Amino acid sequence: MTAIAPPPELLAALARMAIAVPAGTLGQQLTGGVSSDIWRIDLPDGAICVKRALGRLKVAADWRAPIGRNRYEAEWMRVAAAAVPGSVPRLLGQDEEAGALAMAYLPPETYPLWKTQLRDGLADSSFAARVGQRVARVHAATSVDSSIPNRFPTDEIFYDIRLAPYLLATAAKHPDRAAALHALVATTQANKRCLVHGDISPKNILAGPNGPVFLDAECAWWGDPAFDLAFCLNHLLLKCLWTPAATQGFLACYTALAAAYRAEITWEPPESLEARAARLLPGLLLARVDGKSPVEYITTEPPRAIVRRTARALLADPLDRLQDVRHAWEAELNR
Numbered sequence: 343m344t345a346i347a348p349p350p351e352l353l354a355a356l357a358r359m360a361i362a363v364p365a366g367t368l369g370q371q372l373t374g375g376v377s378s379d380i381w382r383i384d385l386p387d388g389a390i391c392v393k394r395a396l397g398r399l400k401v402a403a404d405w406r407a408p409i410g411r412n413r414y415e416a417e418w419m420r421v422a423a424a425a426v427p428g429s430v431p432r433l434l435g436q437d438e439e440a441g442a443l444a445m446a447y448l449p450p451e452t453y454p455l456w457k458t459q460l461r462d463g464l465a466d467s468s469f470a471a472r473v474g475q476r477v478a479r480v481h482a483a484t485s486v487d488s489s490i491p492n493r494f495p496t497d498e499i500f501y502d503i504r505l506a507p508y509l510l511a512t513a514a515k516h517p518d519r520a521a522a523l524h525a526l527v528a529t530t531q532a533n534k535r536c537l538v539h540g541d542i543s544p545k546n547i548l549a550g551p552n553g554p555v556f557l558d559a560e561c562a563w564w565g566d567p568a569f570d571l572a573f574c575l576n577h578l579l580l581k582c583l584w585t586p587a588a589t590q591g592f593l594a595c596y597t598a599l600a601a602a603y604r605a606e607i608t609w610e611p612p613e614s615l616e617a618r619a620a621r622l623l624p625g626l627l628l629a630r631v632d633g634k635s636p637v638e639y640i641t642t643e644p645p646r647a648i649v650r651r652t653a654r655a656l657l658a659d660p661l662d663r664l665q666d667v668r669h670a671w672e673a674e675l676n677r
C-alpha cells in the first residue's frame with residue numbers, strides 16, 4: 343500500500359493531543375476495522391496508530407454508534423495498562439472532539455493478529471490460556487476499584503452495540519427462543535461486577551512476543567464479566583467451522599482459556615460466573631449467524647445449521663458448565 347498524506351481532521355486531532363507531526367508526514371489507512379478509520383502515521387521517531395470512531399459503521403445493516411465511545415476505549419486502555427502491564431498498545435493521547443486516539447503502532451511481523459493465526463490453523467492453547475488469564479486479571483483488578491462505574495457510564499452504548507444487535511436481533515428471528523434470549527440480556531445487565539472489554543475477539547487480539555495485546559475496547563462497560571469470557575469462547579467454537587482441520591486445536595484453546603480465566607476469578611464464586619458464561623454462549627453463537635453482525639466466514643447453509651441446532655438446543659435446555667457446552671458443540675460437529 344502506498345503512503346499518502348493523512349486527512350486534515352486526523353492531523354487536527356493529533357495537534358490537539360500535542361503530538362507533533364512534521365509537514366509532509368505520510369501515513370497509510372489500515373484495513374480491517376469496520377467501526378473506525380485506522381491510520382498508521384510515520385513520525386520521525388517511529389510509527390504511531392491513530393483510530394477515529396465513525397458514527398456509522400461500515401457494515402451492510404444500518405448501524406450507528408456515538409463517536410464518544412472512543413473516549414471509553416482510551417479509558418479502558420489506561421485501566422488495562424495499569425492492571426496488566428503490556429496488555430495494550432501504549433496510549434499516546436485521546437481527542438474528544440474528533441473521537442480519536444493515538445497509540446503505539448505494533449507491526450504485524452512482531453504482533454500478528456490472533457485471528458490470522460487461527461484461520462491458518464495455528465491453535466496454541468498456551469496462548470489461549472494467557473488470553474483468559476489477562477482478561478480475568480483486568481476483571482479482578484476492576485472489581486475492587488470503586489472509581490470504575492463512574493468512569494464508564496456506558497450502559498446505553500453497550501446495549502446499542504452489543505446486547506441489541508446480537509441478542510435482541512437474534513430473538514426477533516427466533517421467536518421460540520426469544521424469551522431465553524431476553525432473559526440473557528436481563529441477566530447480563532443485572533450482574534455489574536467488573537470492567538468489561540466488550541469485544542474480546544481474535545480479530546482484536548495481537549499475538550505479541552510477551553503475550554496477548556488487546557485492541558478495540560470501544561464497547562467498554564461496567565457490567566458482567568461473563569460477557570467477555572463467553573464472547574471470546576464463542577469465537578473459538580466458530581473457528582471450527584472456518585478451519586475444520588484444526589478443530590481439536592481450537593477446542594483445546596477453548597478449554598485452556600476457560601480454565602485459565604476461572605483460576606483468576608476473585609470477585610464471585612467461580613461456578614456462578616461459569617454458569618452465566620455457559621448460558622450466554624449459545625445466545626452469542628446463534629447471534630453470529632442470525633444477528634445483525636454475522637461472521638463473514640460462515641457463508642453456506644450446512645455450517646449455519648450446525649450453529650443453529652447447537653445454540654437452539656442449549657437455549658432451550660441450558661448447561662452450566664463450559665466443558666459441557668464444548669461437548670454439545672463437538673457432538674453436533676460430529677453428527
Ligand SMILES: Nc1ncnc2c1ncn2[C@@H]1O[C@H](COP(=O)(O)OP(=O)(O)OP(=O)(O)O)[C@@H](O)[C@H]1O
Binds near residue numbers: 377391447546558
Ligand atoms: N496499535 C495498533 N498497531 C497495529 N495495528 C493495529 C493497531 N490498532 C489496530 N490495528 C489494526 O487495525 C485493525 C482494526 O483495529 P480496531 O479493531 O481497533 O478497529 P475497529 O474499527 O474498531 O474494528 P472492528 O470494529 O472491525 O473490530 C486491527 O485488527 C489491527 O489489525
Ligand SMILES: [Mg+2]
Binds near residue numbers: 375545557558
Ligand atoms: Mg476490531
